[in-house]
Amino acid sequence: MQIEKIIEEKNLKLTTARKELLGIFVASSKPLCFEDIKSKLNMDKATFYRNVSKFESEAILNSFESNDKKRYYEINESAHAHFVCNRCNQIECLKEKLDYKLRGYIIADVIFKGVCKQCNQMSL
Amino acid sequence: MQIEKIIEEKNLKLTTARKELLGIFVASSKPLCFEDIKSKLNMDKATFYRNVSKFESEAILNSFESNDKKRYYEINESAHAHFVCNRCNQIECLKEKLDYKLRGYIIADVIFKGVCKQCNQMSL
DNA sequence: CTCTTAAATGCAACTTAGTCGCATTTACTT
DNA sequence: AAGTAAATGCGACTAAGTTGCATTTAAGAG
The missing domain is CATH 1.10.10.10 (Winged helix-like DNA-binding domain superfamily/Winged helix DNA-binding domain)
Structure with a gap:
């Protein structure tokens, strides 16, 4: 196993x-x-x-x-970004690879916050 | 005032x-x-x-x-990304504007995590 | 297979950020 | 200046995570 x-x-x-x-x-x-x-x-x-x-x-x-x-x-497998919804607090793994760059920094993780698909849909 | x-x-x-x-x-x-x-x-x-x-x-x-x-x-003024250092825990405001897009989502904030300039420099 | 031992576990007590209820105080309205 | 709704201070409380310690368990040696 x-x-x-x-x-x-x-x-x-x-x-x-x-x-x-x-x-x-x-x-x-x-x-x-x-x-x-x-x-x-x-x-x-x-x-x-x-x-x-x-x-x-x-x-x-x-x-x-x-x-x-x-x-x-x-x-801890493929590095990917996360999306955290400010309304429902759900966490989603995004398919986005972490190809972000910042000179001088090491980027280990990227977290987007905001309103997720579902919550966004509901408010329409 | x-x-x-x-x-x-x-x-x-x-x-x-x-x-x-x-x-x-x-x-x-x-x-x-x-x-x-x-x-x-x-x-x-x-x-x-x-x-x-x-x-x-x-x-x-x-x-x-x-x-x-x-x-x-x-x-809450100009929307900008943040960098949180996993070593020293300092938070930095980045000059990056939040021009990230994800179809269907509303992005209110972006947080990068990793190793900041200072900590990165020290480990060389 | 059994003995030994260091590491892992369970439990209870503790720490700390943040919340809540309530009595008192304060800012605004008339 | 008085009335009132909102804001404050205080103390008790909540909940995530940590720690110390006594007990149990995994893994290696004989």
Whole structure:
């Protein structure tokens, strides 16, 4: 199973909590916060946070904060931009590759904020 | 004084707290959070938050969350992008105008995250 | 397969940004 | 100057995330 391979490749102990957690992120098409998945999780929130933190430092996940004071995590594969809706607070992964450039800076992430397609449609 | 004019134009009561608060934002060249200015403020934090919130709904300020779980506020004038450094957590206003387009979406803000000039320089 | 040990977990207590209810004060109107 | 709705201060509260510590578990050695 690829999940176990990912964990072992980073020389992390293969615990049930880690398999469960990483499985959820691998299966998700969008960034998730603790709140989103806590009901599915068989682990303490401390374990969640310690593990996502470790996954992030091992470059398995990356994360950012949204509009709602929560940190969202997702599998670190192809770099892509995100759209955060100021109305519904939903986070979307955009297909946009991060080909933005700023002289002297390293750009790791781009977040667009505003009104998403759905909310925009509804207000017409 | 222009500060008083801004407040009165929105039909808000001209209180000392509001004058003080808006004065600080008008004078600042970058977004500020409560933490940044609390030592200068002669008001309770509840008053701070209620007022920035009201200013925001009146389009005097706008705000976003940074990397540090804090909400940053700035005067709402020319729309511009922001750069948030993942190392030093500093927020910079970029000169970039927001001429980004995404079909179906309304883009109100763009936040770049990564490593800022200074931190990038230091790591060479 | 069992023993050992360092690392991971669960739990409870804690931290901190921000919110809320309520009694008091203040800005504006007449 | 008086009345009133809105603003303020205070203290209690909420919720995300962190930390210390006792217990459990994964992985390697024998």
